[in-house]
Amino acid sequence: xxxxxxxxxxxxxxxxxxxxxxxxxxxxxxxxxxxxxxxxxxxxxxxxxxxxxxxxxxxxxxxxxxxxxxxxxxxxxxxxxxxxxxxxxxxxxxxxxxxxxxxxxxxxxxxxxxxxxxxxxxxxxxxxxxxxxxxxxxxxxxxxxxxxxxxxxxxxxxxxxxxxxxxxxxxxxxxxxxxxxxxxxxxxxxxxxxxxxxxxxxxxxxxxxxxxxxxxxxxxxxxxxxxxxxxxxxxxxxxxxxxxxxxxxxxxxxxxxxxxx
Amino acid sequence: xxxxxxxxxxxxxxxxxxxxxxxxxxxxxxxxxxxxxxxxxxxxxxxxxxxxxxxxxxxxxxxxxxxxxxxxxxxxxxxxxxxxxxxxxxxxxxxxxxxxxxxxxxxxxxxxxxxxxxxxxxxxxxxxxxxxxxxxxxxxxxxxxxxxxxxxxxxxxxxxxxxxxxxxxxxxxxxxxxxxxxxxxxxxxxxxxxxxxxxxxxxxxxxxxxxxxxxxxxxxxxxxxxxxxxxxxxxxxxxxxxxxxxxxxxxxxxxxxxxxx
DNA sequence: CGATGGCTTGAACCCCGTCAACCTTTGTGG
DNA sequence: CCACAAAGGTTGACGGGGTTCAAGCCATCG
Numbered sequence: 001x002x003x004x005x006x007x008x009x010x011x012x013x014x015x016x017x018x019x020x021x022x023x024x025x026x027x028x029x030x031x032x033x034x035x036x037x038x039x040x041x042x043x044x045x046x047x048x049x050x051x052x053x054x055x056x057x058x059x060x061x062x063x064x065x066x067x068x069x070x071x072x073x074x075x076x077x078x079x080x081x082x083x084x085x086x087x088x089x090x091x092x093x094x095x096x097x098x099x100x101x102x103x104x105x106x107x108x109x110x111x112x113x114x115x116x117x118x119x120x121x122x123x124x125x126x127x128x129x130x131x132x133x134x135x136x137x138x139x140x141x142x143x144x145x146x147x148x149x150x151x152x153x154x155x156x157x158x159x160x161x162x163x164x165x166x167x168x169x170x171x172x173x174x175x176x177x178x179x180x181x182x183x184x185x186x187x188x189x190x191x192x193x194x195x196x197x198x199x200x201x202x203x204x205x206x207x208x209x210x211x212x213x214x215x216x217x218x219x220x221x222x223x224x225x226x227x228x229x230x231x232x233x234x235x236x237x238x239x240x241x242x243x244x245x246x247x248x249x250x251x252x253x254x255x256x257x258x259x260x261x
Numbered sequence: 262x263x264x265x266x267x268x269x270x271x272x273x274x275x276x277x278x279x280x281x282x283x284x285x286x287x288x289x290x291x292x293x294x295x296x297x298x299x300x301x302x303x304x305x306x307x308x309x310x311x312x313x314x315x316x317x318x319x320x321x322x323x324x325x326x327x328x329x330x331x332x333x334x335x336x337x338x339x340x341x342x343x344x345x346x347x348x349x350x351x352x353x354x355x356x357x358x359x360x361x362x363x364x365x366x367x368x369x370x371x372x373x374x375x376x377x378x379x380x381x382x383x384x385x386x387x388x389x390x391x392x393x394x395x396x397x398x399x400x401x402x403x404x405x406x407x408x409x410x411x412x413x414x415x416x417x418x419x420x421x422x423x424x425x426x427x428x429x430x431x432x433x434x435x436x437x438x439x440x441x442x443x444x445x446x447x448x449x450x451x452x453x454x455x456x457x458x459x460x461x462x463x464x465x466x467x468x469x470x471x472x473x474x475x476x477x478x479x480x481x482x483x484x485x486x487x488x489x490x491x492x493x494x495x496x497x498x499x500x501x502x503x504x505x506x507x508x509x510x511x512x513x514x515x516x517x518x519x520x521x522x
Numbered sequence: 523c524g525a526t527g528g529c530t531t532g533a534a535c536c537c538c539g540t541c542a543a544c545c546t547t548t549g550t551g552g
Numbered sequence: 553c554c555a556c557a558a559a560g561g562t563t564g565a566c567g568g569g570g571t572t573c574a575a576g577c578c579a580t581c582g
Contacts, residue, residue: 487570
């Protein structure tokens, strides 16, 4: 049980002073290609709109942001971790190596969503998180969060609300796409990606799947071949159009119907 | 955005004063058979050992505990809710009605686990939670939690740790039992139930499944018939023994092997 | 005792995983 | 710019595992 004690005189500006700055020594080959830390503040942050934590009391706070290159591994299993992340742009894949030694895809992360809430309890990173594209991560230090929550009720509520939403998403997203036929799973997956990418955006029917086919198929629990077939099937039925990794939702209502079986 | 402000002079004893006390008017037929509220304090609580929140600074705090009868519905979908619960004894089933109108089993809750973390974000209860047996629930008011976290760093860390563990469990528990053959799913399910029921307990090989077969099969995504067959198969292989709802784990290692396929 | 609901067993069909071949895209080096 | 290789993705045929449907068995309770 680790208790973190702060002097009550610490200011909001101080508590978020940049830590880490990730040593610039050249790392091993497969490790992240040296994320570039950025010094900014919440009110100059260009990505305020997607951040679940832009509390009024937090505006003006320096933040620790970093850009990761595609395919870079931010954290892998059993890494020490004590930070929570907010994805500002790009997308992330979460995976674990199952007992068989294979990579199981646990889920994906899109802008505005949090990763690493488990670090409140566990000090070893239980997953591998890999960037699917060039991504911008905002780092939140646990001890700073603890202190901010105590001195700002506004921020406290906002952080807990963000956590509550994340829990809900983690519970319900997989539900729809783990039962039913492969076509239902595929339709549910597309709808999930579509809605999570189009919050606070203009309605655009198409989007790019940032993850390869076998990641998708692993996530929804089918084989890549079946996924390919069900995508063709959905296309023939006029629900979607597919061009490589670009998906257009042509008939959202039909897609919903197919998703429930 | 609701901000709750407390006078900083409030004491720990005051903040947890009993609210609600659930109106004693006779409710509708299907609603809970009038849970009986119990006035107690954390340090007289007989179930301290399973509670993830027995912070030293919280000992002595009055708690709002209630006993629910088997099959009673504590909350159903779209109920207003602003509380978080800790299950002290018994077991709970979490379900939602899917778009087809059927009940999908989302998961089960065992002593020491929390329910309702989503209430930080959502004010409507998204699930139906049903008691599988006579159960004891400890109720935590959101606004009390907010205040307790601010004045007690110890409690703050403990609550967040509990949440982190819950998130981890919600993510990893389903993973093992949603891929692979029906036998692997069944084995994984039994192992999950076994380990979650035997934390902090003597090693006992057997336990009672508090939920019916079709709840299990719905949860792991197979048909009741397939579940029945796979249980027979596991029994024939000597991994478990089955007598009605009593399961004995005879060969845990074999069960692990079968669970990974 | 019979009725009811939960659970198990059996047989037939069919969806989906497996395996293999083929096509497309991407990246690398000459 | 082209050749080639490697990875990613699609299509086809086949067989097995699991669902479906039906009947039967076994608990619990009036």
